[in-house]
Amino acid sequence: MRRTKAEAEETRSSILHAAERVFFEKGVSNASLDDVAKAAGVTRGAIYWHFSNKTDLFLELYNTVSLPLEDMVVRDTEQPASEVLGVIEASAGNWLDDLAADEHRQRIFTILLRCPYDEDLMPVLDKQREVDDRHTVMLDNAFDRARNEGFLSGNWTPQSATKALRWMMEGLCSEWLLFGRRFDLAAEGKEGLKRLFDSFRPAPVAIASA
Amino acid sequence: MRRTKAEAEETRSSILHAAERVFFEKGVSNASLDDVAKAAGVTRGAIYWHFSNKTDLFLELYNTVSLPLEDMVVRDTEQPASEVLGVIEASAGNWLDDLAADEHRQRIFTILLRCPYDEDLMPVLDKQREVDDRHTVMLDNAFDRARNEGFLSGNWTPQSATKALRWMMEGLCSEWLLFGRRFDLAAEGKEGLKRLFDSFRPAPVAIASA
DNA sequence: AAATTAACATACGACTGTGTTTGTATAATT
DNA sequence: AATTATACAAACACAGTCGTATGTTAATTT
Incomplete structure (x- = not known):
């Protein structure tokens, strides 16, 4: 179910927002990628599509600010x-x-x-x-x-x-x-x-x- | 291989010292009990004998200072x-x-x-x-x-x-x-x-x- | 001396999280 | 219109990690 480029960018940013909340609540090392995925309303597949791994997700999140x-x-x-x-x-x-x-x-x-x-x-x-x-x-x-x-x-x-x-x-x-x-x-x-x-x-x- | 009470106290404190080093180096949530055990020269069995779990070990470590x-x-x-x-x-x-x-x-x-x-x-x-x-x-x-x-x-x-x-x-x-x-x-x-x-x-x- | 118990080590089962692979529907391309 | 690449979901394989259960040895008790 391929989304348009705008939609993809939307899920990417929703993943980043979810990561921010989850990392803040549970701490970076205690939070699993599944936690983030569920908080973003997607699966880990979406995360691994947009980011290479948890560290990369964290670094991208850091870059946003x-x-x-x-x-x-x-x-x-x-x-x-x-x-x-x-x-x-x-x-x-x-x-x-x-x-x-x-x-x-x-x-x-x-x-x-x-x-x-x-x-x-x-x-x-x-x-x-x-x-x-x-x-x-x-x-x-x-x-x-x-x-x-x-x-x-x-x-x-x-x-x-x-x-x-x-x-x-x-x-x-x-x-x-x-x-x-x-x-x-x-x-x-x-x-x-x-x-x-x-x-x-x-x-x-x-x-x-x- | 049952040890004397003094020896047991010694291993307990060596576990605490190892936990301090390992928690400091890897962070509490990133450190496994096996890391601590190896750093103390014992197995996880010794840790579970002296402490009920990782949180308890951390709390005991905190109490020492x-x-x-x-x-x-x-x-x-x-x-x-x-x-x-x-x-x-x-x-x-x-x-x-x-x-x-x-x-x-x-x-x-x-x-x-x-x-x-x-x-x-x-x-x-x-x-x-x-x-x-x-x-x-x-x-x-x-x-x-x-x-x-x-x-x-x-x-x-x-x-x-x-x-x-x-x-x-x-x-x-x-x-x-x-x-x-x-x-x-x-x-x-x-x-x-x-x-x-x-x-x-x-x-x-x-x-x-x- | 036999039985018990303290102080561990070792082995086991369950679960979790990770990275990858595969499937799949849809947008974009030709 | 057919093909291809995109944007994921679902499934899989695998390594850690945890808690527990069981084994083992030596000190203690009786």
């Missing part, structure tokens, strides 16, 4: 230095808003956090590292610009600010994703960001007063 | 308020030192971070949450004491300081454990802690000068 993942990098480095910190903070806040609103992204991140990286999933890890490294470099540069223009507190170096920000974001999201979303990610996250960035900014110089 | 886990709570709340922040910072720093030095603890944490929590592993998750909640309460109280005595910067509230600290620690350890230990956990972690705690402390009041 890998490009949006990279959007978290800060690219507005053309701003005046006085606003660099504000731009970074807003960018991180927006990223939290996006994650909080996008269940798809939530599930993918959760899957990625929990998945046991064996040998054949290494490309995923490598890509994650590459994105993280690029992100780190861009943050370093941005904080460095802020510091050179006197907009970074002496308590922080560009590198330490980058790390503090990244660790806070990672811890925040890990706790939220892996631990059952028991708090308001965007609200509490942005409040934390605000206080952290306040400490990034130099103390206001005392106006000569009485 | 669950008590030390709770040591990370700050219990030195009897210090003078002026030193509360220093005590918390030192406690967190010590915790990092311990983790960096104890491969056993590293593996257990990594396993816990990566393991897909299905239904029968819920007790582990619940216990983790309980420890975390207690830790949070103690930190809240400690920061509150510091604030009441004027030792907490106005930029932070006790709750926000607690969260910032916990997220930073969690992000730091997650990245180090899940991402290949590509940096010096204790050194970089303590530097980050120092800067964060510097921002927790109120700005020094300007001495009346010329």
